[in-house]
Amino acid sequence: MDALIQLDGVRKEFEVRRRAGLLRRERRTVRAVDGLSFEVARGEMVGYIGPNGAGKSTTIKMLTGILVPSGGRLSVAGVDPSRERTRLARRIGVVFGQRTTLWWDLPLRDSYELVRRIYRIARDRYTANLEACVELLDLAELLDVPVRQLSLGQRMRADIAAALLHDPEVLYLDEPTIGLDVVSKAKVREFLRQVNTERATTVLLTTHDLTDIEQLCRRVMVIDHGRLVYDGGLDGLHAVGESERTLVVDFERELPPVNIDGARAVRTEGPRQWLAFPAAASAAPLVAELAARYPLVDLSIREPAIEDVIARMYGGRDEASRLPG
Amino acid sequence: MGVRGGARLYAAVAVRGFRRYATYRVATLAGVFTNTVFGFVVAYTYTALWSVRPRLGGYDLPQAVTFVWLGQGLLMATALLGGGNESELVERIRSGDVAIDLCRPANLQLWWLATDLGRAAFHLVGRGVLPMAAASLVFRLAWPSGVAAWGCFLVSVALGVVVSFAIRYLVALTSFWLLDGAGVLLMAALLATFFSGMVLPLTVFPGWLGTLARALPWSAQLQVPADVFLGRHRGTGVLWALAFQAGWAVVLLGAGQLVQSVATRKVVVQGG
Structure with a gap:
């Protein structure tokens, strides 16, 4: 297997301070990710799901190199992300659904032109990629509109395009359909399917919308309490979830x-x-x-509804020890 | 990344920094109006002060009044009362949006420096030229003599912007640890207001306080460019003044790189 992403016993601990009395503060170490091991092959599209605070975003931040793991080994495209964050950044694309990389006050086109310079994309490659994204994501009308005037669905599509202009080998999507209406969701999914099949871009997809997973991913990983509790096909979830x-x-x-x-x-x-x-x-x-x-x-x-299956898997968690992550 | 490709990227970032402020024309006009009114108030105050104490701080009256209007003209460009892009950076660190900045193959500090240079360039034109022009209709101002003097002044302003940015960037980075940057931003703005010479020219302050104030980096934001504008340096003195600013720029940007690497390696990036 040609593994593009490899994790071996990866841990991430955060120290949290809690008020315990008038002046006293209690220090506690919380493990957001606790011994995570998995591999993702080139060209795979994997769903990465788990309840809030399970460690999904922490994993993605470690995979992009903006968080340094507390232990374990991690490599993306043969590179240790946190050591060579900038070098790796040229080869990956990231979409954080709740955040934007676009320039709020400027026309959308301005942000794309800057992306071209950031990643030093050759002119013809840039033009071809932009045309493809504009067509598939329905952006033609929006290119000259300031980003602040876009609707959430339009902005999300625009952000996804921005992450793909430089032909990344890996695309991390952190909740790319959050808050979108049914039509926008369908558009985004269709586009992601094409990117994965036609360009063989490896995709790691984090979401709370299990329809995303059902429609896009053959493989799904479920994380809870910072540990992998399931890794396999969607069907297998039913057996494991005793549904x-x-x-x-x-x-x-x-x-x-x-x-x-x-x-x-x-x-x-x-x-x-x-x-x-x-x-x-x-x-x-x-x-x-x-x-x-x-x-x-x-x-x-x-x-059985997949939601019920997953809900059963998440069962029995203690809410008190959750971290944002 | 090659040096040329890098320079072109940051130039493109700076251009966008300029453009995003240029979108808000009415806000700029309102700012010009405020600057001008405020300039008149302070200029008349200085006139009163200098008529009681002529040649205070070594300035004659036209020079003192010019100093006031330079303060108004550079107010936004070198962020004399704060108000550059640092509050935006603080907010991005607090909300975790800085994660996006860190995912780019670019140096965080140079990226923000470029946006701030673009912002400053806009404000130098948008908020600097008009109040100065309005003042020249009413007051007798002391203008630089010749192209070389104007050139030195522009270089000095550019260095002033870089020093100003470098200080504000360091202040903003503290929010990686403090999470709420409002307090330190206010503190930094107060220090800048006094130690740049915005309240009174630093040459007015006697003794060790004056010496200290003139040696601190904030003087690069107004005191030094104003003295270059007013031609107070003889011969190579101008070069020394510019070297003083450049020295602080290098030291502070270096410190920023250092703190940035600690901050991004050791600290939690907020939010899910």
């Missing part, structure tokens, strides 16, 4: 809750019953047995 599918059955008449192997009735409403069974199990034998033993009229299967 259940639901069989909704309509009988000819009202019946007492059915008693059947491998499923349990969780709800009854007149002749309709809801039967939960493990997401990993097949529904066929259940349906066969139901049809054989009960007067069945209709049935349907409901897949």
